[in-house]
Amino acid sequence: MTAVILFVKLLLKYVIRLILFAIEQVIVIFHLALIYLVLNAEIDIPIIEDINVGKRTKIAENHYVLKNNYLKKNEFGVWEMYIEGDPYERGLIYGELSKELIQRQEDIFVGQINDFIPSNFAQQFLRLFIGMFISELPKNIPLENQQEIYGISKSFSSRYDYIASKYTRILNYHAAHDIGHALNDYSMVGCTSFALKDEKTSDGNLMIGRNFDFYVGDEFANDKLLLFVNPTDGYSFASYSWAGFTGVASGLNEKGLSVTINASKSDLPTGAKMPISLLAREILQYASTIDEAIAIAKKRHTFVSETLMIGSARDKKAILIEKSPTKVGVYDSKQSELVCSNHYQSSTFKKDKINIANIKESDSKFRFNRVGELLAGKTKMTTNDVLSILRDQYGYKQDTLGMGNPRAINQLIAHHSVIILPENYMFFISTTNYQLGQFIGYDLKKTFSLKKGTITNKLSASTFLFSDEYEQFKSFKKTKKQISQYVILGRELKLTSKEINDFIKNNKESYVTYEMLGKYYLRKENFKAAHKMFTIALTKEMASLNIKKELEILKKNCQNKKK
Numbered sequence: 001m002t003a004v005i006l007f008v009k010l011l012l013k014y015v016i017r018l019i020l021f022a023i024e025q026v027i028v029i030f031h032l033a034l035i036y037l038v039l040n041a042e043i044d045i046p047i048i049e050d051i052n053v054g055k056r057t058k059i060a061e062n063h064y065v066l067k068n069n070y071l072k073k074n075e076f077g078v079w080e081m082y083i084e085g086d087p088y089e090r091g092l093i094y095g096e097l098s099k100e101l102i103q104r105q106e107d108i109f110v111g112q113i114n115d116f117i118p119s120n121f122a123q124q125f126l127r128l129f130i131g132m133f134i135s136e137l138p139k140n141i142p143l144e145n146q147q148e149i150y151g152i153s154k155s156f157s158s159r160y161d162y163i164a165s166k167y168t169r170i171l172n173y174h175a176a177h178d179i180g181h182a183l184n185d186y187s188m189v190g191c192t193s194f195a196l197k198d199e200k201t202s203d204g205n206l207m208i209g210r211n212f213d214f215y216v217g218d219e220f221a222n223d224k225l226l227l228f229v230n231p232t233d234g235y236s237f238a239s240y241s242w243a244g245f246t247g248v249a250s251g252l253n254e255k256g257l258s259v260t261i262n263a264s265k266s267d268l269p270t271g272a273k274m275p276i277s278l279l280a281r282e283i284l285q286y287a288s289t290i291d292e293a294i295a296i297a298k299k300r301h302t303f304v305s306e307t308l309m310i311g312s313a314r315d316k317k318a319i320l321i322e323k324s325p326t327k328v329g330v331y332d333s334k335q336s337e338l339v340c341s342n343h344y345q346s347s348t349f350k351k352d353k354i355n356i357a358n359i360k361e362s363d364s365k366f367r368f369n370r371v372g373e374l375l376a377g378k379t380k381m382t383t384n385d386v387l388s389i390l391r392d393q394y395g396y397k398q399d400t401l402g403m404g405n406p407r408a409i410n411q412l413i414a415h416h417s418v419i420i421l422p423e424n425y426m427f428f429i430s431t432t433n434y435q436l437g438q439f440i441g442y443d444l445k446k447t448f449s450l451k452k453g454t455i456t457n458k459l460s461a462s463t464f465l466f467s468d469e470y471e472q473f474k475s476f477k478k479t480k481k482q483i484s485q486y487v488i489l490g491r492e493l494k495l496t497s498k499e500i501n502d503f504i505k506n507n508k509e510s511y512v513t514y515e516m517l518g519k520y521y522l523r524k525e526n527f528k529a530a531h532k533m534f535t536i537a538l539t540k541e542m543a544s545l546n547i548k549k550e551l552e553i554l555k556k557n558c559q560n561k562k563k
Helices: 001-025 032-037 089-118 120-134 143-153 164-184 276-286 290-299 353-361 362-374 383-390 444-450 468-489 497-506 512-524 528-536 545-562
Strands: 055-061 063-066 071-075 079-085 193-195 208-213 224-231 236-244 250-254 257-263 306-312 316-325 328-331 338-339 416-421 425-430 438-444 455-459
Touching: 001 071, 063 089, 063 438, 063 528, 071 089, 079 089, 089 143, 143 164, 143 276, 143 306, 164 276, 193 257, 193 306, 193 362, 193 383, 208 257, 208 306, 208 316, 208 383, 224 444, 236 276, 236 290, 236 416, 236 425, 257 276, 257 416, 257 545, 276 290, 290 328, 306 338, 316 338, 353 362, 353 545, 362 383, 383 416, 383 438, 383 455, 416 438, 425 455, 438 444, 444 528, 468 497, 468 512, 497 512, 512 528, 512 545
Parallel strands: 079 224
Antiparallel strands: 055 063, 063 071, 071 079, 193 208, 193 338, 208 416, 224 236, 236 250, 250 257, 257 306, 306 316, 316 328, 416 425, 425 438, 438 455
8 A cells, every 4th residue: 555655646746747847948937828828719909099100220130220219139149129108109119129039939939839748638738727817817917018018919920820819929928927836836946136235235335136047948048138118107127038028027227226026935826917027017117116116016916926126226225025916025134135035034924834835845945045155244245246146056065066956046047147236227137158158237327318228347257157067067958858858758768878977977966967867767667777866866965855855755666666
């Protein structure tokens, strides 16, 4: 009977891990909404007064202009876009300027559905699950956002109209981040952020660093977009993400108010509400102080649990707005430093059972503690000091975690990383190779005065980017992907002894190396080899208690099979 229970537990855990892997690879994150669309009615378009903004003019390769608006790819490989006007007008201009970019992003979305969710049964199941979250979505998105998004949708490709209308598709893409949370019980790859002020910074001013550890695949991350928005209503702001997205993950406005978001865990959602990225956008566009940001957050209902770090030049500090589908908490460390990973810290969630379990079982506490360790005793820190923390790959007391461990502040997966100086109106963004390449700093005062992105500072690329270890990591990642596709999708794979030895050599300190080989052997029913790999994995620094429990079950199952 014990063996049967263990087998059932193993089966359930294995299925859950397969789903989690799919989401971590953004197999689902950006596409769950799209899958749902196939079987659901169209979303009505918002009320607009139709206008014609004209056509863009090509100035040079990768450089377009439309009236006062422009899109260009800068020398660092980052796309810059400046747009202004009313919501629908901005949307039309956004779409016209960047139509190739947004169409390429959707090609990636749809292509990954067929790659990673080939089962019709799985797609049907996901459609049913997602339906409850999406049906009421338009009622929870402000008209201004709907109009802007509708304007962008006009430039979407007609290739996927068989799935749904252009507007229906893009509106749902804006909720895909939240749906990924809901399906995965918010078990996301975690972001890390921190804020410093007073004696902690070189000039005493507020300084914020953050990694947006949201991996959508290398192809997706090739086209990052730095968006400068000068709206008719509200404040001008800069936001860093990707083409076609009007929400905010990391941003700073002209009043020196910044917003960054970190996923968390609390109450489970029961239906569609405002996507968290659009709440962050509303705060960035309409708040100039912390109190104004809190007021906006409290009046909106969201259906995921998320922390919004708000930095304010006027208040000369940063706080955390901790939001769940049912509660809102505010946390102020009242100190010169504030650290945020993926759990809540306010009194509102102090006794929240889900939050308590999240702290105990996830990797959030490890990154939180590591940031605290690196900040301890430090004063007069510069942007370079902050950047060194964002790039840190070690565990507590310099423990070697291997490359890509979710315990690390730098997991080598970040879509982007930013350093924000609200009182100086400076917005530093990463460029290439996660956060390892150069950072470039934009002076937003000059940018919005000139209506043109103005780079005034640069931070050097990491030496790790040019190391043998980084080349080994890239090779490791390639093999890891092959193993994952074999384990999950059954794609043909037979690794040679040399390939296995190279895979281990390329990242020998990471538990993931042996976890993946264990699953590779398990699928091939080589239980002795699988048992050995899981045993080694359990000697390494694992990401979380949940991972440890899963590996222990897998190891025990292999032991039973060996008998």
